[in-house]
Amino acid sequence: MSETHDPGSVRSRRNVLAAAIGGTAAVVASTLARPAPVAAANGEFVQVGNSYTGTIATGISTFGDPTSDAFVGTASGGIGVTGESQSYCGVYGTSYSSTGVRGVSTIEIGVAGSTSSSYGVVGSASSGTGVLGQSSLGTGITGFAGITALPLSTDGPIGVRAVAAGAGTALKVEGRAIFSRSGRVEVSKGRTCVDVI
Numbered sequence: 001m002s003e004t005h006d007p008g009s010v011r012s013r014r015n016v017l018a019a020a021i022g023g024t025a026a027v028v029a030s031t032l033a034r035p036a037p038v039a040a041a042n043g044e045f046v047q048v049g050n051s052y053t054g055t056i057a058t059g060i061s062t063f064g065d066p067t068s069d070a071f072v073g074t075a076s077g078g079i080g081v082t083g084e085s086q087s088y089c090g091v092y093g094t095s096y097s098s099t100g101v102r103g104v105s106t107i108e109i110g111v112a113g114s115t116s117s118s119y120g121v122v123g124s125a126s127s128g129t130g131v132l133g134q135s136s137l138g139t140g141i142t143g144f145a146g147i148t149a150l151p152l153s154t155d156g157p158i159g160v161r162a163v164a165a166g167a168g169t170a171l172k173v174e175g176r177a178i179f180s181r182s183g184r185v186e187v188s189k190g191r192t193c194v195d196v197i
Helices: 007-033
Strands: 139-145 156-164
Touching: none
Parallel strands: 139 156
Antiparallel strands: none
16 A cells, blocks of 8 residues: 655655754854853863953963064053962063063053062072162162152162152161272361262
């Protein structure tokens, strides 16, 4: 006994299948086009404008061109790169053949350090120089004691400048001090300084 098929029902099933396939493709396309939610676990992709949380470090490495930067942060009016830590260094830089951390500014401060109860900037070295200040025409290092604005020096070049406001002390030496030019001199009446050669 032969079985007969209704041509209309066959076309209806084909239309249902085509609609289902088209709907699935639309869902896939919309998923690819829609931004993923903010990642909160390891292994997620990083997208611009989102914040992410992980339990392991995220590394960015650049190899090949020795002049290429691994990471660049740029801001029009804010901070280019910000680092924060609850118990260690906010920003840590290491270099095996150059400068670990460098700050450059054309009209403002290159590197600034501040603290409410400790040291703003600390430099240490096992065999070299802990802190180096160099200036071609200005002052290499300025130490200022006071609460007013730091006065800029118009004299130069000066290696180290000590400044105190009011009754403060500009320079205090505890222990021996060695100067290449030292000795006993007499200050004549009416003079406030004398050269020691």
